[in-house]
Amino acid sequence: MSTFLQSRWGVLTGFAVGAVLLLVLAPTGLSVFNLALLGKFICFAIVAVGIGLAWGRGGMLTLGQGVFFGLGAYIMAMHLKLADAFLFGGSGVPDFMSLYGSGEVPGWWEPFRSPVVTLIAVVLVPGLVALVLGLAVFKRRVKGAYFAILSQALAAAFAVFLIGQQATTGGSNGLSGFRSFFGFDLKDPSNKLMLYSIAAVVLLLAVGTSRQLMNSRFGELLIAVRDQEERVRFLGYDPATIKTVAYVIAAVMAGIAGALFVPIVGIISPADVGVIPSIAFLIGVAIGGRATLLGPVLGALSVAIAQASLSSTFPSFWVYFQGLLFVLVIGFMPGGLASLPGLVSRLRRHRAEQHPTEQRKTEPAPPRPILAPESAPPATATEVPEEASR
Amino acid sequence: MTTPTLLPDGDPQAGGLRHGRPKYLEVRDLTVAFDGFVAVDKVNLSVTQGDLRFLIGPNGAGKTTIIDAITGLVPATGSVNHTGTEILGRKVHKIARLGVGRTFQTASVFENLSVLQNLDIAAGTRRKAKELLRRRKGMDPAVQEALEIIGLDKAADKQAGTLAHGQKQWLEIGMLLVQNSDVLLLDEPIAGMSQDERDETGQLLRRIAASRITLVIEHDMDFVREFATSVTVLAAGKVLSEGSVAQVQADKKVQDVYLGTAGMEGH
Numbered sequence: 001m002s003t004f005l006q007s008r009w010g011v012l013t014g015f016a017v018g019a020v021l022l023l024v025l026a027p028t029g030l031s032v033f034n035l036a037l038l039g040k041f042i043c044f045a046i047v048a049v050g051i052g053l054a055w056g057r058g059g060m061l062t063l064g065q066g067v068f069f070g071l072g073a074y075i076m077a078m079h080l081k082l083a084d085a086f087l088f089g090g091s092g093v094p095d096f097m098s099l100y101g102s103g104e105v106p107g108w109w110e111p112f113r114s115p116v117v118t119l120i121a122v123v124l125v126p127g128l129v130a131l132v133l134g135l136a137v138f139k140r141r142v143k144g145a146y147f148a149i150l151s152q153a154l155a156a157a158f159a160v161f162l163i164g165q166q167a168t169t170g171g172s173n174g175l176s177g178f179r180s181f182f183g184f185d186l187k188d189p190s191n192k193l194m195l196y197s198i199a200a201v202v203l204l205l206a207v208g209t210s211r212q213l214m215n216s217r218f219g220e221l222l223i224a225v226r227d228q229e230e231r232v233r234f235l236g237y238d239p240a241t242i243k244t245v246a247y248v249i250a251a252v253m254a255g256i257a258g259a260l261f262v263p264i265v266g267i268i269s270p271a272d273v274g275v276i277p278s279i280a281f282l283i284g285v286a287i288g289g290r291a292t293l294l295g296p297v298l299g300a301l302s303v304a305i306a307q308a309s310l311s312s313t314f315p316s317f318w319v320y321f322q323g324l325l326f327v328l329v330i331g332f333m334p335g336g337l338a339s340l341p342g343l344v345s346r347l348r349r350h351r352a353e354q355h356p357t358e359q360r361k362t363e364p365a366p367p368r369p370i371l372a373p374e375s376a377p378p379a380t381a382t383e384v385p386e387e388a389s390r
Numbered sequence: 391m392t393t394p395t396l397l398p399d400g401d402p403q404a405g406g407l408r409h410g411r412p413k414y415l416e417v418r419d420l421t422v423a424f425d426g427f428v429a430v431d432k433v434n435l436s437v438t439q440g441d442l443r444f445l446i447g448p449n450g451a452g453k454t455t456i457i458d459a460i461t462g463l464v465p466a467t468g469s470v471n472h473t474g475t476e477i478l479g480r481k482v483h484k485i486a487r488l489g490v491g492r493t494f495q496t497a498s499v500f501e502n503l504s505v506l507q508n509l510d511i512a513a514g515t516r517r518k519a520k521e522l523l524r525r526r527k528g529m530d531p532a533v534q535e536a537l538e539i540i541g542l543d544k545a546a547d548k549q550a551g552t553l554a555h556g557q558k559q560w561l562e563i564g565m566l567l568v569q570n571s572d573v574l575l576l577d578e579p580i581a582g583m584s585q586d587e588r589d590e591t592g593q594l595l596r597r598i599a600a601s602r603i604t605l606v607i608e609h610d611m612d613f614v615r616e617f618a619t620s621v622t623v624l625a626a627g628k629v630l631s632e633g634s635v636a637q638v639q640a641d642k643k644v645q646d647v648y649l650g651t652a653g654m655e656g657h
Contacts, residue, residue: 212523212525213523215525216522216523216524216525216526217510217511217514217517217521217522217523217525218522218523220503220507220510220511220526221511221514221522223500223502223503224500224503224511227500227501227502228498228500231494231498231500232511233482233483233486234482234483234486234491234492235511235512235515235565235569236483236486236487236515236569237515238481238483
């Protein structure tokens, strides 16, 4: 079965099934409200695909993806506000600006009047920020927990910054009340379906991109960097470059997801981009299986669905449950649910070895185990140093 | 493209190649100090292409530190010249790209990748971005040849983590071959190996050393006697003696250092 899943036809079939589920079955089976909800979850799943690449394959615990999600989202939201103000207000100034600010559009908003600039910026800005950040951080060999803390601090700072800019970013209220999306009426159910479909297609594309990267030589190199960063250096590669590439791709995916989130959900606020949502992005990835292709997507979707259904029944209970789930998965099943089949078969084999059946005894002696017992390395053994110069 | 030839003709010999313009590694006044403790003290060492040099000495003599300094892992003063290019002070990955490769005492292969993937990564430093983003198709001829040289052609698709200890060391040597290193720095390649594996490793070194600059750290004197073409003895961070195995063994200073230890006369 696993060989079929890995073959070209298996992959194509998998994509076809996913496409039918997302693009045919879900729109016909779900109400307009639930479809929008699924669209929102799909946005989270797109972020998860990127995290799967950066964290699962690249070993970078990206605790601050909310920043890139927020950059994409706010850029899109600024464009929608400007377009709305132009279409419905006539003045060209978004409503909240006249309410809290000087009633003038700040200069750095102006470029986002253009739909083309907005679409380019949604991809480019998160990508460039990740590039600069990645090079600065990874060239200095900041990694592990330090990288995680740094990215989380960044998410916190970003949220604080947004809250402080009441007049230009809507402060803690964020930006909301969008009425049109590139000229389409956002109240119209058929336009909602269109938005949902765009998100679904983007998710499929993101998974396709991630698969290509994971199977490419770059993907193999990324695993090598994750497992033995210093060793890769001695082969003549600069691990910082490799990590930065994966980090940038993850950031771009998060940015696009944020841009789709805005018209689908209708609001973006600092509460959607800070520390807590950044951690929430990770939980689904961890539960689904961070190093696999589909684990992050399925994990993110199921956690989001569970949250939506459980948090309305037990509002205060959900956060604890989420935290508990995270701890359990990280502690006892680091491979996530995706590692369950392998775990079960290993357990079964283990049990079979402990209770050998009569039939096995008559078989010729099994070959020497591949993993020959290693002689203990000498006490003076130098291992590849984890931290080379600092 | 012609078939790659990772294997040279002939055997290594003391002093290296005698014709043409052989490559060389010349270490001058190499000094490494950790917080005032001088681990390597003004070491001079010169290895020519085609020589299979062994670096021996008691524990703490600074053998591994020399390799660490040459490969850029620890800061050092002095000079390390690789065939006209000063490599001291450069970054680790830049030094590797200049053709200086090393192995580690505890084999450090990428355990989650297959043998083939390990070699393919080692062979790919000069690949373009476009090539990197594509799936690996077929086998690089150099990788194929390396697999045969290190005797792992049957294990190409095995996960490297499941290899036996000796095989991991051979895989590391194979990685150096496809990496196109002309300087091989091997840190106790036979530590923990069985007698058969030791012999095979020795033969492997003999086969590959004639066209390369090879420096091997080793403790096992039987192994040194059998396979070295020349030996440098290190003690307390300084070069004590240099020459053939017989010359070094006859050296009074070396005998003094090893007196009371099991070193020189085998275990």
